Amino acid sequence: xxxxxxNVPDATDASVPQxxxxxxxxxxxxxxxxxxxxxxxxxxxxxxxIEPQDWMPEAYRKTLVRQISQHAHSExxxxxxxGNWISRAPSLKRKAILIAKVQDEGxxxxxxxxxxxxxxxxxxxxxDALHTGKAKYSSIFNYPTLTWADVGVIGWLVDxxxxxxxxxxxxxxxxxxxxxxxxxxxxxxxxxxxxxEALLVxxxxxxxxxxxxxDAVNRWWWKCLAMFGPPDADxxxxxxxxxxxxxxxxxxxLRQKFVDATVPQAKVLGVTLPDPDLKWNxxxxxxxxxxxxxxxxWATVNGHGPCNKERLGTRVKAWNDGQWVxxxxxxxxxxxxxxxxAA
Amino acid sequence: MSQATPKALNEWPLWEVFVRSxxxxxxxxxxxxxxxxxxxxxxxxxxxxTRRQEGVSIWVVPSNTITASAPDDKAEFFxxxxxxxxxxxxxxxxxxxxxHM
Numbered sequence: 001x002x003x004x005x006x007n008v009p010d011a012t013d014a015s016v017p018q019x020x021x022x023x024x025x026x027x028x029x030x031x032x033x034x035x036x037x038x039x040x041x042x043x044x045x046x047x048x049x050i051e052p053q054d055w056m057p058e059a060y061r062k063t064l065v066r067q068i069s070q071h072a073h074s075e076x077x078x079x080x081x082x083g084n085w086i087s088r089a090p091s092l093k094r095k096a097i098l099i100a101k102v103q104d105e106g107x108x109x110x111x112x113x114x115x116x117x118x119x120x121x122x123x124x125x126x127x128d129a130l131h132t133g134k135a136k137y138s139s140i141f142n143y144p145t146l147t148w149a150d151v152g153v154i155g156w157l158v159d160x161x162x163x164x165x166x167x168x169x170x171x172x173x174x175x176x177x178x179x180x181x182x183x184x185x186x187x188x189x190x191x192x193x194x195x196x197e198a199l200l201v202x203x204x205x206x207x208x209x210x211x212x213x214x215d216a217v218n219r220w221w222w223k224c225l226a227m228f229g230p231p232d233a234d235x236x237x238x239x240x241x242x243x244x245x246x247x248x249x250x251x252x253x254l255r256q257k258f259v260d261a262t263v264p265q266a267k268v269l270g271v272t273l274p275d276p277d278l279k280w281n282x283x284x285x286x287x288x289x290x291x292x293x294x295x296x297x298w299a300t301v302n303g304h305g306p307c308n309k310e311r312l313g314t315r316v317k318a319w320n321d322g323q324w325v326x327x328x329x330x331x332x333x334x335x336x337x338x339x340x341x342a343a
Numbered sequence: 344m345s346q347a348t349p350k351a352l353n354e355w356p357l358w359e360v361f362v363r364s365x366x367x368x369x370x371x372x373x374x375x376x377x378x379x380x381x382x383x384x385x386x387x388x389x390x391x392x393t394r395r396q397e398g399v400s401i402w403v404v405p406s407n408t409i410t411a412s413a414p415d416d417k418a419e420f421f422x423x424x425x426x427x428x429x430x431x432x433x434x435x436x437x438x439x440x441x442x443h444m
Binding site for chain 2: 051103
């Protein structure tokens with residue numbers, strides 16, 4: 001059931017680094033808590049699902065609140081780079097498609113906020129964490145969309161990478177998150193296909209249009225590879241996530257899957273991927289690829305990307321500008337309620 | 344409404360959404376959303392949960408009006424049914440020549 005069964009006041013505190021929370025010295029557990037933990041572990045080991053009212057370790061709850069709320073924030077902030085192009089879409093058809101896609105992203109954010117709320121955090125708490133900069137969202141949205149080709153490349157590569165990340169989450173051990181992801185994944189396929197198709201059309205155009213596609217691919221490719229997160233060797237939290245059935249496939253394995261899936265798509269499209277080290281490795285049965293610039297990635301995560309300030313500023317402004325609408329809707333509802341009572 | 348929780352007062356109430364995917368099937372829970380009142384919740388549910396003709400009918404129910412069974416009571420609540428296997432058709436052996444029954 002998607003309702004708030006618990007209340008964890010500091011659950012959205014994303015200012016504490018992930019590792020610090022997970023590595024905190026566990027307080028001594030009582031016998032009853034040990035039994036609950038045992039039952040939880042048995043269910044996880046049997047690949048069972050945890051539902052909102054079930055007992056769960058505090059660290060599991062905190063990890064999920066952080067992950068699901070960050071995921072939700074990413075969907076909402078993700079509306080901005082593409083939203084910029086709605087008024088400048090090259091045709092009515094492309095405009096209608098883009099509006100539908102951006103609306104989907106908003107919907108995905110709403111599914112995910114609802115799933116996070118079942119863990120006892122409130123919508124206001126989560127939005128507050130986003131607006132004050134305490135909560136993170138996917139760094140990919142801190143880069144600018146310079147041309148129309150960026151919109152196509154976001155669909156093809158950014159959403160393509162997101163799908164790779166999201167499909168395993170449909171089997172996540174936390175029921176509401178898994179169910180939200182099933183819904184999200186069904187819709188993501190449209191996002192990727194519309195982007196790829198828009199690029200296919202551009203590639204039948206002028207030399208300038210083709211160059212525009214190649215330029216967008218060049219700017220986004222490495223950012224997309226970084227979307228899968230740090231290499232497994234540098235992701236100490238991944239092990240715990242795997243143990244809990246929240247994470248199913250490692251960062252590096254997902255990244256490899258994405259590279260292998262994308263190379264033939266790039267060939268059909270007629271673009272090159274900007275990596276001189278990218279080549280098929282017969283022995284591994286996979287493509288080898290070059291070094292990702294993790295310093296640049298972390299700088300962006302920590303607020304120094306090209307659009308961090310602009311994105312957050314736009315979000316906060318939209319929220320503040322909408323305050324009177326939210327207030328008016330509540331006032332109207334209360335007035336209707338009072339009138340009904342009086343009648 | 345309580346004055347002690349001014350924060351919660353600013354948040355639109357939470358609603359559970361049930362969608363009938365097609366005529367003849369039951370309404371099924373599909374998620375939740377915040378809305379100021381029932382009519383608003385219906386419109387929001389239409390936008391959030393049925394953008395691709397996923398439904399022909401929607402119910403919205405205030406989340407705080409739902410009473411749920413507790414997970415801790417699972418044993419005493421549901422277990423008694425597990426030793427009443429005679430409630431299932433497979434409990435009874437019927438001669439093969441009878442055929443499908």
